[in-house]
Amino acid sequence: FPSHDIVVIGDVDAPILDGETSYTINIGVGRIWSINSMIVSRDQSLLPKNKTGYVTYNATYDSVTGLITITFSEAVATGQLYTVQFSYLIV
Numbered sequence: 001f002p003s004h005d006i007v008v009i010g011d012v013d014a015p016i017l018d019g020e021t022s023y024t025i026n027i028g029v030g031r032i033w034s035i036n037s038m039i040v041s042r043d044q045s046l047l048p049k050n051k052t053g054y055v056t057y058n059a060t061y062d063s064v065t066g067l068i069t070i071t072f073s074e075a076v077a078t079g080q081l082y083t084v085q086f087s088y089l090i091v
Contacts, residue, residue: 002087003027010078018078022071025084029066032089035059039085040070047072059086 016023
């Protein structure tokens, strides 16, 4: 199942606020998810996973809560556009 999340920092419904470094996406429990399926961009530039010298992200899935937590290496700022895409299986 593909998932797509577009976030503009500072928008009323944004799940992450200016100055924060992480947020969660609820995909439900009992899913099969891999960080290798994830693509994250900021202002239309792809972000690498855990790469020294760059703005990066990391993500984890908690099978008990059903939450994917995305953590950025630096705080987000108002006006930035983040796009998150990933796939998971419903079992």
